[in-house]
Amino acid sequence: MPLELTAEQEAVAGSRRGEGAAMAMRIVAATARLMGAPSLIPIASAHIDGALYHGDSGTLFAEKLVEGGANVVVRATLNVGSIDLTGCSKNRLPPHERDMARRMMEAYRKLGCEPSWTCAPYQAGHRPAFGSDVAWGESNAVVFCNSVLGARTNRYGDFLDIACAVSGYAPYYGFHRSENRRGTVVFDVSALDSKFLASEVAFPILGSLYGREIGGAVGVVVGIDNHPGEDALKAFGAAAASAGAVGLFHVAGVTPEAPDLDTALQSQPPDMTIHVTDEMVADSRSRLSTVAKTDRLDAIAVGSPHLSAAEFNRLEQLIAGRRLSTPFYACTGRHALAALEANGSRQRLEESGVVIVVDTCVVVTPIIPDVAGGVLMTNSGKFAHYAPGNTGYGVLYGSMAECVESAVAGRPLFGAMA
Structure with missing residues (x-):
């Protein structure tokens, strides 16, 4: 069945709302044709995964939308970027990449996206209504949105997500259709x-x-x-x-x-x-572990998806004011950071040796030091999957309690309240 656009959609594609919106609508329509969708459907919101720097082309694409006068027409939160803009943590991006990553994050803000910078927008107040159609990117956000909230989205990739947010439409296929759910x-x-x-x-x-x-x-x-x-x-x-x-x-x-x-x-x-x-x-x-039993432990990382306020409470209780011997990275969003600062937890955690990483995470930007043959421990199935390829570290999987006890001891410990 050929794609049928409404008169309004055709007008937007023809530059009624400017060249940026026209480009976005043409991208959405072209995708719909590729997927065999019969029409486009209006969306209630979007979550944008495309603001993470993977190369200059992504920055230039976002800036082209800005130059074309584009703006999102639905609520659009932003997934992690490549830079911790809060200054809680530092990365090792070279100057050019750091500049382009910052330009990219700024371009998405100019498009009207909310600077949420989290892979868990659903725990930062962005919770679409049950049955509503949305266009979300980032794999864990997509699956949570569909499964736990009951909103409807496909796994929208980089650039298509922002095109949907600017146009206000998504292709009608996949999980937008009841029979496919x-x-x-x-x-x-x-x-x-x-x-x-x-x-x-x-x-x-x-x-x-x-x-x-x-x-x-x-x-x-x-x-x-x-x-x-x-x-x-x-x-x-x-x-x-x-x-x-x-x-x-x-x-x-x-x-x-x-x-x-x-x-x-x-x-x-x-x-x-x-x-x-x-x-x-x-x-x-x-x-979930890629290294055999070892006494080596170079880093611990938790927070993929980003830690919630409840998970930080659990972390602080487990640490119980002790000093950590191993670098411990806890990734989260600004929503959780605000709560940590309000109740004094940020200061207590940092005094124990926790590095709080905000706006990004340690497997998408170089924060953890380069260590030959390094071993990273995590309680995250997602970190365990991506860390070896993205950081070069081998992985040990354990519970949050095991991660904390290992950080205190400076070597892997298992069996602690798993």
Whole structure:
């Protein structure tokens, strides 16, 4: 079916709102044609992943939109950039790259985007209404938006996300359509020990397993008796979206489109049921570490997705005023930083040796020092997936408690309140 644009959409593409908006509308329309979408749909908001510097072309693209007079016409929050503009942490970008990264972040601000600089906008007040159509980028934000909030978005990539925000439209395909949100695979964790499911390591481990097993399909998790909390669902979705092409998951009895299994399956039989075993969990946990047992520990990083205020409370309780022997990086957004400053936690954490990283994170910009054969410990399934390639460090995966106890001891320790 050929794409049909409305008279208003055709007019915008023809420069009624200026050259910047025309370019954005043409990008959205071209994408819709490639995806076989019959039409464009209005969106309620956007989350922009394209402000992270990957090369000069991204900066020049954003500045071209600005020069064309473009402005976003819906609420548009910004994902992490390449620079901590708050000055909490410092990076090692060379002068040219640092300048271009700063120019890029400024260009998106000029387009009218909110300088939120977080990969967890849903915990910074950007929570689209259930059933609303949006255009979000950043894999964990997309999967949380679809799964936990029940808003509707595809995995919008760099430049398409801002084009949707400027035009106000997105292609009508994929997860915007109800039939494509049906669960097709059952991911059954009912055989697992309830103590494991209640532990803080469970959801990153299960999310990583889910992503590898399911890929881009829509799965329904069954066997979770109680709501695990937003931070657990955040960790699950981030790990799943890193290990696979996951954009939407359901948890029966927990997430809004899955009051029960039958509803999530839209009353159709699943294509497959995966019965998760203890052996599968053990294998998934082992895969999150890329180095064998070692006494070496060069850095610890948490906060991918960005730490929430509740997670910072947990971190501070675990540290309990002790001094950390290993560099400890805690990545977060300005929303959480404001809370830390208001209650005095920032000062206490920094006095213990925590480096708070704001506006960005340690796997997308060079903050952690270059160390040959370095070993990084993390409680994040997403960090565990990306850190080896992005930082050059080998990874050890552990709970938040294990990360803290290891930081105090200066060597990897496991078994601490996992």
